[in-house]
Amino acid sequence: MNFKTSIVLLFISSLILFACDNGKTSHEAIEYVPLNSITDIKYSKRFTISYYENFKKVEVRAPWPNSVDTLFYIITSDSEVERKFRNRKNTSVFRPGPESVVCFSTTHLPYLEMINESNSLTGFPTTDYIYSKHFRQRVEEGHIQDMGPSNEINFESLLSLNPDMIFAFSMGDDLSMIHKIETSGIPVALNADYLEDHPLGRAEWIKFIAAFYNKDAEADSIFREIENTYIETRNTMSTLPGKPTVFTGVVYGDTWFMPGGNHYGARFFKDAGADYIWANNESTSILQLSFESVYDRAGKADFWIGTATYDTLQDIKNADTRYADFTAYTSGNIYNYSARMGPNGGNAYFESGYARPDIILKDLAKIFHPGQMEDHQFYYFKKLY
C-alpha cells in the first residue's frame, strides 16, 4: 500500500467513526426523562445537575476560558446505564460515592471537608500548598500521597494510587493530560469554579462535588446557610450611609492588575458597602493599568485591600516609595488576605475563600464599616502595620 492510499483509507475510516459517533448520541438521548430536581443551581453559570430514574447528569458548560464545549458527567451505579453512556462524546461515567479521590486544586478541598468526605482524599499535587489543618494532619499521617508539581502531575504515582475519580480543572483547551488519565480508566471531573463571576456562584460548586458522593441534599442545605449569611450581611451593609472608596492590587513590572467592575472581587466590595473606584468599568476580567493612572484615580481612596504578598507598611514602602503617597497608606487603612498562612506556603484565603464568601464578606464589611460586625473576628484579612 503506497502512502497516498493509506492517507485516503485513514480519511475514510475517520469519517465512518464520526458517523457512528453522531448516530449514537442523537437517538439514545431521548430514552431518559428528567425527574424533579433535588437541588437548584441559582448562581453558577457553568454547571447544572439533572436527576433521572437511575442516574444523575452533571453538565459543565465552558469549563475553561473561551471554551464552547459542554462536558457531561453521568453518575450511576447501574451498569446498564454505564454501558450506554460509556463511549459518548464529551461524556464520562462515574460510580457514586468514590472512596479514593485525587483533587488538583486546593479550592476543591474545603468542599470535601464541608460534606464530611475528607477521608476520601488520597492524593494531591504538592501537598505543601495545603493550608487546612485537618488535611495537613492527614498528609503527615501518610493518608494523602504527593502527586508531584501541579503543572506536571507524576503520572506513574497517579496510576499506582489508582483513585476512583479525579477532580481537576483546566486553564486552557489543552486537555492532553486529562485524556491520558481517562484512557487509563480513571474518570476525571473538570471543576470550573474559578471562572464564576458571582461569589455565591463559586461557593455553589459544593453542589457539584457533593453530587459525586450522592450528598446533594447536605450540600444544598450547607450552601443555603452560606447564601443566607451572605445576603443578610449584604442587606445590612446596603442600608448604611456613606460608602468608603476602595482599590486593590499592586504594580507588577509596569502594570497594575485591577479587577474590572464586574469581576468577582469587585462584587465583594460592592456587597460589603464600599465604593470600588473601578466599579463603573464593565469588564469581568482583570484590567492592566499603568501605575500613574491608578495613582491618579485611587491616590485619595480610603481603603487599599489585597496588597498581594506585602505584609507590612515598611515592605510596601521598600518595594516602591511611591506607594507611600497614597492616602490609604498615610492613614494606615491597608489590609491583605494573608491572615492565615500554612507552614509551607499555603494560604487559607486561596484555599477556602471560594467556598466561604460569607466569611470574606463579613471580613470586608468589618473593614469598611468598623462599627458593624462587632461579633465577627477577622478570618482571612489582616491590617498591615
Add this chain to the structure above:
Amino acid sequence: MSNKTTGIIGVLLFVLVILAILNISIGSVYIPVEDILAVVSGKNIDNSGWQNIIIHFRLPKAITAILVGSGLGISGLLMQTLFRNPLAGPFVLGISSGASLGVAVAILAGMTMGWGLTQIGIGGSWILTISASLGAFAVLFVVVMVSMRVQDSMSLLIVGLMFGSATGAIVTVLQFFSKAESIQAYLVWTFGSLGGLTWMELKVFIPVIIIALGGSFLLSKSLNALLLGDNYARSMGVNIKKTRFIIIFVTSLLAGTITAFCGPIAFIGIAIPHLTRLIFNAANHKTLFPMVILNGAILMLACDIIAQVPGQEYTLPINAVTSVFGAPIVIWLVIRRKNFSKSFAN
C-alpha cells in the same frame, strides 16, 4: 569632528529634547502641556496629584529610558566591534542570562526554601536588583577569566553563548518546580520595566551609567584599530588583552546594571549601532559614540511612548514594544542599504 557630524549631533539633540518633552507629556492621565512645562521648570502647580505624577512617575521614567537606550546602544556597539560581528549585542557574553538566573533563583528557588514572595518582593525591589547584579557579575567574572586564557575573541563569543544556554536550562528546571505565582513574578520581570525606578534607585543608576558611558569614550581609538583586526591593532600599539578586558568590563557594567534595574530589554542594544551606521554612514568610533548614545535615547523614549498607548489606562510591556516596532525598522534599513556588511566593517 567634521561640520557634518556636528550638524547631525545637533539635530539628534534637538529630536531628543522634543521626544523627552513628548514622553513626559504623554501618559494614561491627561495633563495639559503648560502644566508639564511649569513643573519641569521647577514651578508648583495647583493640582498636586498631577505634580506628583510628573515628578515621581514621568520624569524618573523618561530619565531611565534615556539612560537605558544610551547604555544598551553603547554596550552593543562595544560588543559588535570587539567580535567584529554584526549579530553581537550587549547580552552575547551571557550577562542577561546571568541576571535572569540570579532573579530566577531569588524568586523561584527562594519560594521553595520558604521565603515566600513577601521577603523577595515583586517588581523593582532591591532584592531582585541585587540578585540580578550578582548573577550578571558572576557570569562576567567567569567570562573575564576565560578572556585571559583564550587568544581570539571568537572563542569568547562561543563561551558567552554556551553560558546563555546553560543558564536558560537551569531557569527552565527552576520554573518546572515552582508555583504558578512565582513563575508569574519571574515572567513579569522578563517583560522589562522602565517605570519601576524611583528617585531612590536613580541615585545609584544615574552615576553608574554615566561613569560607564564616560569610560567607553576613552576606548574609541583602540576600538577603531580593533575593527581592522587584532594583528593590525597590535601593530598600532594597542594592548589587546587589556583593551579586551576594559571593553568587557564596561559592557558588563552597563548591560548588567540596566538588566538588574529594568529587566532584560531586548533588541535596542543590537539595533542601535546598526541604525546609526546605516543612517549616518559612520564607522569612526569618535563620531559613532555620541550618535549611538543619542539614537539609543531617542529610540527608547519613542518605544516608551508607544508602550504607554497614549490616552489609554493600560500599558504594553516595554520589551514587546522594542522588538515588535524596532525589528521591522532594522530589516527595512538593511534591505534598503544593500551594502550592509560593508558599512559595518570599515
